[in-house]
Amino acid sequence: MKAKKxxxxxxxxxxxxxxxxxxxxxxxxxxxxxxxxTRNIRYDRELRQYVLGDKRIRRVSRNIRHIRPFTQLxxxxxxxxxxxxxxxxxxxxxxxxxxxxxxxxxSDQSESDDIITDLETLISYAREDFNIFxxxxxxxxxxxxxxxxxxxxxxxRINLTIHPDGVMIGPALATSDFIDTSADIVLxxxxxxxxxxxxxxxxxxxxxxxxxHTAGQPPRATRHLIRRLNEELNLPVYIFCDADPWGMxxxxxxxxxxxxxxxxxxxxxxxxxxxxxxxxxxxEFKLPSERLNELDLKRLKELERDPRYAEGIWQREIHVxxxxxxxxxxEAFSRxxxxxxVDDYLPKRLDEMKSY
Amino acid sequence: MSRxxxxxxxxxxxxxxxxxxxxxxxPARAIYSTIRELIENSLDASELYGYPPDIYVRVxxxxxxxxxxxxxxxxxxxxxxGSGVPARHIPSAFGQVFYGSKYKLRQSRGTFGLGGxxxxxxxxxxxxxxxxxxxxxxxxxxHEYELMIDIQRNRPIVLKHKxxxxxDGWHGTVIEVKIEGDYPRAMPKIIEYxxxxxxxxxxxxxxxxxxxxxxxxxxxVTEEMPKxxxxxxxxxxxxxxxxxxxxIAVTPCKDMLSFMTTHFHKVGRITAEKxxxxxxxxxxxxxxxxxxxxIVELVKAMKExxxxxxxxxxxxxxxxxxxxxxxxxxxxxxxxxxxxxxSPSVYSGYPFIVEVAIAxxxxxxxxxxILLYRFANRIPLLYDEASDVSWKVVHQLINWKHYNVDxxxxxxxxxxxxxxxxIPYRSVGxxxxxxxxxxxxxxxxxxxxxxxxxxxxxxxxxxxxxxxxRIDVFERFLPKIAKFSTELAKEKQVPDVKPLLKKVxxxxxxxxxxxxxx
Numbered sequence: 001m002k003a004k005k006x007x008x009x010x011x012x013x014x015x016x017x018x019x020x021x022x023x024x025x026x027x028x029x030x031x032x033x034x035x036x037x038t039r040n041i042r043y044d045r046e047l048r049q050y051v052l053g054d055k056r057i058r059r060v061s062r063n064i065r066h067i068r069p070f071t072q073l074x075x076x077x078x079x080x081x082x083x084x085x086x087x088x089x090x091x092x093x094x095x096x097x098x099x100x101x102x103x104x105x106x107s108d109q110s111e112s113d114d115i116i117t118d119l120e121t122l123i124s125y126a127r128e129d130f131n132i133f134x135x136x137x138x139x140x141x142x143x144x145x146x147x148x149x150x151x152x153x154x155x156x157r158i159n160l161t162i163h164p165d166g167v168m169i170g171p172a173l174a175t176s177d178f179i180d181t182s183a184d185i186v187l188x189x190x191x192x193x194x195x196x197x198x199x200x201x202x203x204x205x206x207x208x209x210x211x212x213h214t215a216g217q218p219p220r221a222t223r224h225l226i227r228r229l230n231e232e233l234n235l236p237v238y239i240f241c242d243a244d245p246w247g248m249x250x251x252x253x254x255x256x257x258x259x260x261x262x263x264x265x266x267x268x269x270x271x272x273x274x275x276x277x278x279x280x281x282x283x284e285f286k287l288p289s290e291r292l293n294e295l296d297l298k299r300l301k302e303l304e305r306d307p308r309y310a311e312g313i314w315q316r317e318i319h320v321x322x323x324x325x326x327x328x329x330x331e332a333f334s335r336x337x338x339x340x341x342v343d344d345y346l347p348k349r350l351d352e353m354k355s356y
Numbered sequence: 357m358s359r360x361x362x363x364x365x366x367x368x369x370x371x372x373x374x375x376x377x378x379x380x381x382x383p384a385r386a387i388y389s390t391i392r393e394l395i396e397n398s399l400d401a402s403e404l405y406g407y408p409p410d411i412y413v414r415v416x417x418x419x420x421x422x423x424x425x426x427x428x429x430x431x432x433x434x435x436x437x438g439s440g441v442p443a444r445h446i447p448s449a450f451g452q453v454f455y456g457s458k459y460k461l462r463q464s465r466g467t468f469g470l471g472g473x474x475x476x477x478x479x480x481x482x483x484x485x486x487x488x489x490x491x492x493x494x495x496x497x498x499h500e501y502e503l504m505i506d507i508q509r510n511r512p513i514v515l516k517h518k519x520x521x522x523x524d525g526w527h528g529t530v531i532e533v534k535i536e537g538d539y540p541r542a543m544p545k546i547i548e549y550x551x552x553x554x555x556x557x558x559x560x561x562x563x564x565x566x567x568x569x570x571x572x573x574x575x576x577v578t579e580e581m582p583k584x585x586x587x588x589x590x591x592x593x594x595x596x597x598x599x600x601x602x603x604i605a606v607t608p609c610k611d612m613l614s615f616m617t618t619h620f621h622k623v624g625r626i627t628a629e630k631x632x633x634x635x636x637x638x639x640x641x642x643x644x645x646x647x648x649x650x651i652v653e654l655v656k657a658m659k660e661x662x663x664x665x666x667x668x669x670x671x672x673x674x675x676x677x678x679x680x681x682x683x684x685x686x687x688x689x690x691x692x693x694x695x696x697x698x699s700p701s702v703y704s705g706y707p708f709i710v711e712v713a714i715a716x717x718x719x720x721x722x723x724x725x726i727l728l729y730r731f732a733n734r735i736p737l738l739y740d741e742a743s744d745v746s747w748k749v750v751h752q753l754i755n756w757k758h759y760n761v762d763x764x765x766x767x768x769x770x771x772x773x774x775x776x777x778x779i780p781y782r783s784v785g786x787x788x789x790x791x792x793x794x795x796x797x798x799x800x801x802x803x804x805x806x807x808x809x810x811x812x813x814x815x816x817x818x819x820x821x822x823x824x825x826r827i828d829v830f831e832r833f834l835p836k837i838a839k840f841s842t843e844l845a846k847e848k849q850v851p852d853v854k855p856l857l858k859k860v861x862x863x864x865x866x867x868x869x870x871x872x873x874x
Binding site for chain 2: 012013015016017019020023024026028029061062064067068070071074075077078081102103104
């Protein structure tokens with residue numbers, strides 16, 4: 001982790017040097033970066049994620065419309081540099097407010113989020129790499145020993161079974177090093193209630209799993225962590241969410257990323273598997289279900305045409321959704337008692353997945 | 357009313373019975389009208405003789421006479437440095453309706469010789485007090501009169517007459533009347549009237565002390581005065597049966613040809629001959645031999661004949677572009693003002709001149725609408741704005757959007773001044789002008805002219821503002837870029853961005869240098 005931080009530091013400093021040099025040369029400072037416009041986003045089948053195309057854009061401080069965002073970008077780079085140097089972190093919201101102290105105010109948070117994405121694109125590092133995190137947090141539980149790299153905790157180790165509610169995936173955890181684990185798999189769960197149930201039922205022991213609560217669409221720090229678990233520890237990843245187009249897409253984003261993060265790599269886990277709840281499970285397990293509403297159907301239509309859904313299980317399940325026009329939540333299994341999911345469904349499914 | 361009734365009662369009696377139409381409909385309106393009429397007489401008296409007016413107005417409340425809460429007896433004293441009234445004319449000038457020097461064709465503020473006397477009449481009716489008049493023409497004596505009007509007979513009653521030695525050669529007139537009025541309610545209009553008068557008479561000193569002892573002073577900014585009007589004879593277009601009858605009664609002319617050339621404006625021998633031929637009247641006919649019917653036919657022919665030359669505007673006394681501008685600048689201090697005087701024009705045989713102005717920003721308040729200041733023969737018109745021809749032009753005929761004007765958000769004032777030997781008021785109260793097509797056309801043309809100037813001013817101003825904003829943006833952010841990048845690059849010396857700032861300035865390069873020095 002540390003090596004990476006010093007790379008980021010160097011990149012940021014180089015950006016400063018470039019701008020500084022341009023000013024010394026009597027030039028209006030400018031930067032160039034890949035365009036993030038939708039026309040420049042394409043799906044890379046090899047990488048199995050969205051990537052940016054070759055189109056590049058220039059931000060030139062000579063342009064009256066560019067100069068404010070340009071200043072904000074350089075300010076942000078300066079802030080990021082300081083954050084890393086001081087070993088501190090900040091949040092998206094925090095950045096929005098911080099700007100006001102430097103008289104480079106953003107008109108709203110979406111504007112400041114945008115500049116953060118600009119910096120990511122410009123230096124090709126994710127915001128987590130320059131210590132800026134979103135507000136929403138997901139959680140992790142399981143037999144995994146980590147070592148912190150953040151100041152004051154540096155070198156300190158904990159095992160992630162330490163707290164019965166799981167451990168929050170914040171900046172400190174996201175940047176920690178993995179020391180040791182006895183787990184065989186990673187199980188990502190969309191809903192908090194289900195995550196808690198699996199801890200209570202000691203499912204992590206039964207399946208020998210590290211549990212991750214994604215809390216809906218997982219934040220990027222969590223996606224990055226999932227990738228690292230997969231890559232560094234060689235653990236297969238299974239994703240378990242609601243049986244509806246939205247749940248299906250949570251799995252998809254963990255596997256192949258989002259268009260919004262097309263400028264970033266290392267957020268995807270291409271080998272992760274969508275383990276349920278499938279549309280076909282609604283039939284097979286006779287799950288209590290609701291009709292797909294208009295929004296669901298519209299989303300389903302979009303996903304049907306999405307290149308990430310072009311093959312295999314995705315097309316099959318979209319087909320089933322279309323046929324039965326029904327959806328079900330993870331909790332639907334409770335109809336068959338509290339332990340049905342742990343005793344019956346999951347073992348069966350995970351077994352199936354091995355041969356997938 | 358028919359003419360016969362008009363003559364059966366005395367004019368004083370008539371106006372007593374119809375005080376509403378002369379602007380004395382209620383106590384508030386009465387005190388306003390009284391002050392106004394007296395000030396206008398004073399202005400006329402000073403201007404006509406070329407003295408820059410010095411007018412002093414004082415209103416005091418007579419204590420213990422209060423009838424209801426606001427209505428009170430007030431003593432109104434108006435003094436001027438005008439020509440003064442010769443002693444022998446004083447009783448008639450102030451104690452008789454329709455007497456005075458104004459019943460002629462010459463632009464003056466009053467039209468009927470009525471206003472001042474009406475105020476005296478009203479005071480007499482409501483307080484049964486005489487009017488006090490002190491006047492001198494600058495000769496050896498100052499005369500002081502106390503007068504009342506015999507309403508039935510339209511005759512002055514002299515109660516007191518004194519004369520003093522005029523040691524300093526003072527000339528002017530002081531009038532003091534007691535009237536029942538409502539000053540608190542009239543106050544806003546009175547102040548507004550004074551202010552607008554100051555706009556249209558920037559060469560006058562106006563001093564006003566109100567019943568609470570508050571002093572309002574409007575000082576002159578120039579001694580330059582508009583050229584006084586010359587008297588003219590009536591133009592044939594503007595004649596009517598009654599006026600021709602009167603002329604015939606007094607004319608020394610023995611034939612129609614000389615009658616035409618003697619009594620009418622811009623009618624020479626050739627014009628007279630052609631016209632009489634057109635009218636089928638022998639040039640040799642004796643004027644006094646015309647029958648009623650002949651006169652009616654004559655007037656009809658005068659209106660139909662198109663060979664008369666237009667009346668000359670010598671009898672008019674417009675304010676002039678410089679003075680109007682000075683008045684507006686003095687009282688309202690706008691950021692921009694454009695003034696236009698139109699060439700003389702004619703309606704129904706009466707010459708008139710329209711002067712217009714438009715002012716923007718500065719001291720002009722934002723009211724959500726265009727502020728309209730109307731003047732006629734240098735009198736501000738304060739009531740019934742929406743019935744006035746100027747209102748129609750401003751609000752119905754001009755599309756302000758064409759001139760980059762946003763009526764609702766911009767502080768804009770429009771000024772219209774119409775001078776004529778006969779202002780086509782719609783009422784005796786002299787508050788709003790009828791929409792005579794000729795006048796409407798002139799106002800419209802004039803306003804379009806000044807509006808175009810405003811429009812190009814606004815465009816220029818916007819461009820400068822935009823440029824300023826643009827430079828501000830660079831001034832704000834470039835130094836920051838320099839600072840942040842210096843920090844980020846771990847350098848010590850912050851690069852100088854001044855050369856870059858110079859490059860972004862398109863025009864107004866001085867401006868940026870100035871702001872940097874601050």
